[in-house]
Amino acid sequence: MSSIPAALFPRRAAFFGGVYSNSHALEEAIRDARRRGAEALFCLGDLGGFGPHPGRVPAILREHRVTVVQGNYEDSVGHDRPDCQCGYTDPRDNRFAQIAYDYTLLNTPASCKSWYRSLVRTLRIEMGGRRLLLCHGSPRRQNEFLWRSTSPVPFLERLLRDYEADVILCTHTGLHWGRTLPSGGQVINVGALGRPANDGRTNVWYALLSVGAAYEAAGPAPLAVEFVPVAYDHERLAREMRREMLPEEFVETILTGWWTTCLEVLPAREREAGRF
Template identity: 45%
Template sequence: MCDRIALCGGPYSNFGAVAAFLDRTAGVDYRFCLGDMGGFGPFPNRTLELLRQAAVICVQGNYDQAIGDGDRDCGCGYTDPRDREFAQISYDYTYAHTAPTHRQWLQTLPQLIRLRWRDRAFLLCHGSPDVVNEFVWESDTADSWIASWLDRFAVDGIFATHTGIPWVRQVAQGFWCNVGVLGRPAHEGQPHVYFAELRWPRAAAIARPEIVPLSYDPQPVVAAMAREGLPTEFQQSLLTGIWTTCAEILPEAERRVRSRLPVPQRS
């Protein structure tokens, strides 16, 4: 019987981190990606091939929808002019280097996946269950908002990504878990990235989500970025673990460079 699943978000064409995720979770029967396969990094086909060959079950993110449909931009939701400029550079590169067969596959992906596990239900989405590119931040999301989503979709937990910052919140009705992204570090001054696991030991009454740090070597990805002419700012972010672009969207609390691992609760 399955006792855990693994969930990643935002590969962003970071083939090194994706390979590390697949290796780390090789013994997990069910693995999911919550979207935004391309963007930021080099060689998008390489990341797509890794995910598809490993039979990772994928949700369609806003980036995947845009690439699949041939839109003019990623629909990421950035408002700062500088961030929008960098996002456009990334999108134009990704679209130009994504094979038509992959673009067709991206069109077929669902925006929501509902899991039934034992007698519980869980929902997988990209931004939120309502809007594919909605930013749901830990600092400004009330418990009541999470509870309303759980109630409305009749689930015990919701997994999302999009923001790039991992976090977990337990409420009476269940939980919200942002699984983080594989594509770039979580603005904490360290180059590792994050994914999530939902563990359900056979003796436990309910499954519990866990944020998992993932170390990998960013140097081959950074070298490929440089060869492909992608911005130095993208390269520096992978090396330093600090967001050099697309940080204006962050609320004040998330803008601080700090650890994203949950603080252990005292018993």
């Protein structure tokens, strides 16, 4: 065990998801996580799409030594695939997804693409004696959506059993949530830094996990999970998106906090909570 880098046994760690080329939110989240004492930073993929200048986010992640798990976007861009593989089923959603993807693919530097190809799909670390499994969509599929209202307890217990983990961390949906299960296992969707959580607020979110104070005396226990709101210069991002001629529907989401596209994949519960 001593040969594993210390960063894989942090007592406090930050987990970012779905950055979608929002470099301003990412920089703010990194500052915030460091200020809160995060010893390690992780990103669960989907670095591009939606926002402008897709070369910026990979540079920031590497500069700050953020450990990155591959999302479907990195798989697609890295291999020059024809679409993002997000898993949308509606023609309108797919049209907007394709606009975001084509822009991202065209503007991603070649050096980033080779890095994207080299990223791992899942990563295992340990915190407070708990086995954490980091993935993008789910442990079994990179583009599977784990929404809160359609991820029931028995199903999540099965994932933890099948993949021999105490804690699963994922993203892909863009909405953050967490469940602590009767077995003591935890499943945490860390949310997204790339766009707001469809709640009419402009901030974005990440997850901060901490080992409890009683760990040394009492042994492994559920980790403390905090979802952290991140305010950033969203108006600056909106200006940059407009300069890059990205769809006004995307800009509206950044400025209002309500999703305007890629809505058909939302389950009824999450869709009812939004405006569109």
